[in-house]
Amino acid sequence: MKVDVETLSENMKKVRVEIPVDRIQQEFEKVYRELAQNAVIPGFRKGKIPRSMLKLRFGGDIEKQIGYELIEETLPDAMKKIEENIIGMPDLSEWSVEENRPFVYEAKFQIMPQLELKEYKNIEVPKQKIDIPEEQVQAGLERIRDNQATFEVVDDRAAENGDRIFGRITLKIDDEPLPGWTNRSLDIDLGKDTFFPGSGMEDQMIGAKTGQEHSFTVDIPEEYEWYKDVAGKTVTAVLKLDDIKTKVIPEINDDLAIDMGLETVDDLKKMVRDELEQKTSESVEQDFEQAMMTKICELNSVTVPDIMVENEAERIVDHYFQHQQSLTDDQKKQFAKSMTPMAEMTVKRRLVLDRIAALENLEVTEEDVNNAFREMAESADKDWEAIRAEWEQEDAVENLKRELARNKALEWLKENVVIIDPPPEKAPADNDTTPDANAAEASAEDIESEKE
Numbered sequence: 119m120k121v122d123v124e125t126l127s128e129n130m131k132k133v134r135v136e137i138p139v140d141r142i143q144q145e146f147e148k149v150y151r152e153l154a155q156n157a158v159i160p161g162f163r164k165g166k167i168p169r170s171m172l173k174l175r176f177g178g179d180i181e182k183q184i185g186y187e188l189i190e191e192t193l194p195d196a197m198k199k200i201e202e203n204i205i206g207m208p209d210l211s212e213w214s215v216e217e218n219r220p221f222v223y224e225a226k227f228q229i230m231p232q233l234e235l236k237e238y239k240n241i242e243v244p245k246q247k248i249d250i251p252e253e254q255v256q257a258g259l260e261r262i263r264d265n266q267a268t269f270e271v272v273d274d275r276a277a278e279n280g281d282r283i284f285g286r287i288t289l290k291i292d293d294e295p296l297p298g299w300t301n302r303s304l305d306i307d308l309g310k311d312t313f314f315p316g317s318g319m320e321d322q323m324i325g326a327k328t329g330q331e332h333s334f335t336v337d338i339p340e341e342y343e344w345y346k347d348v349a350g351k352t353v354t355a356v357l358k359l360d361d362i363k364t365k366v367i368p369e370i371n372d373d374l375a376i377d378m379g380l381e382t383v384d385d386l387k388k389m390v391r392d393e394l395e396q397k398t399s400e401s402v403e404q405d406f407e408q409a410m411m412t413k414i415c416e417l418n419s420v421t422v423p424d425i426m427v428e429n430e431a432e433r434i435v436d437h438y439f440q441h442q443q444s445l446t447d448d449q450k451k452q453f454a455k456s457m458t459p460m461a462e463m464t465v466k467r468r469l470v471l472d473r474i475a476a477l478e479n480l481e482v483t484e485e486d487v488n489n490a491f492r493e494m495a496e497s498a499d500k501d502w503e504a505i506r507a508e509w510e511q512e513d514a515v516e517n518l519k520r521e522l523a524r525n526k527a528l529e530w531l532k533e534n535v536v537i538i539d540p541p542p543e544k545a546p547a548d549n550d551t552t553p554d555a556n557a558a559e560a561s562a563e564d565i566e567s568e569k570e
């Protein structure tokens with residue numbers, strides 16, 4: 119087999135593969151022998167069909183079969199002649215296979231771009247200082263109080279906002295029972311608007327008493343989307359409560375701390391502050407890393423091939439919607455298009471870190487790899503060597519090594535940039551109606567996420 123490599127552009131190469139005529143004839147002879155033994159053609163005995171008839175009947179299919187099989191067999195070896203990293207799928211030219219002639223085909227490949235990073239050391243990057251106001255600690259304590267609340271039965275009054283009610287309810291429209299809503303059990307917290315959200319039904323339940331029927335009607339808006347069967351209709355409800363329970367919220371004291379497995383209220387406050395500091399630290403670190411990568415990409419004009427961005431956007435969609443079997447191909451394409459900015463930044467980040475790892479000779483050792491598998495094993499409660507064997511079987515160890523090298527490059531960057539204070543936040547004018555860019559960015563990050 120002869121392979122020639124041609125550079126078409128900075129990010130495109132072509133391989134020309136020529137398979138000699140003797141190999142082509144071997145393939146034709148093999149296929150014709152198998153056909154002669156197994157083919158069935160009316161008027162001819164099995165195993166006695168002339169080759170001319172086989173060629174007349176199956177010639178085109180035979181040529182396609184041989185061509186596909188030879189390409190599948192030889193293309194991986196031909197790709198090894200390209201020294202750069204290949205991205206995407208090959209673009210095969212038209213080809214044909216004929217007897218007594220060499221088989222020639224060509225394939226174009228996109229090449230991983232080689233970044234020329236000039237400015238990445240000692241650049242100035244803003245980083246927020248971690249400061250936990252006392253009111254945030256207090257808010258955290260209030261959440262703990264609410265989570266540790268208990269419910270006690272009350273029998274001397276009607277249901278009030280904030281109570282938990284238990285009983286049964288029947289819903290009707292025009293005196294006809296709503297399917298599935300006859301004497302249906304009920305267990306809700308009044309005031310949380312979880313029962314037919316936005317319909318106002320929970321407001322009408324206030325005043326109900328244990329053991330007594332409580333009837334009311336509610337006009338459901340036309341635009342109601344939670345339950346289409348009731349939209350724009352008047353719903354009649356009959357509620358009968360078995361129990362009313364009131365919420366009892368504990369005080370912030372040593373007793374609450376003991377219930378949380380601590381000793382004193384000061385320990386409880388420290389726990390809340392530590393958790394807030396950890397969460398804030400993680401958020402600050404993420405913002406710092408993003409600002410650092412954005413600055414490097416801006417200073418070096420980092421661009422990436424469209425195919426890499428498209429593949430990453432599709433990967434994000436596949437990851438986050440893998441259980442949504444009802445999504446159509448058009449919906450997936452639409453979601454992938456909306457993920458393009460996120461995908462582009464993710465690809466840029468990987469390429470920049472890959473390049474820095476190479477420029478700074480940040481090598482990943484076997485001990486680094488084994489330690490990574492040990493961490494996986496500890497989380498999964500499995501043997502680390504068994505996990506490594508699984509990754510090796512899936513040819514995924516090299517992906518892990520790349521990810522570990524990127525992590526090293528990221529840590530190296532953090533130690534080689536100049537951290538500065540972020541600019542003071544400008545208070546918006548009273549008539550400022552500009553959308554909050556941070557909020558829009560955060561909503562995208564909510565969707566975002568190595569066996570790649």
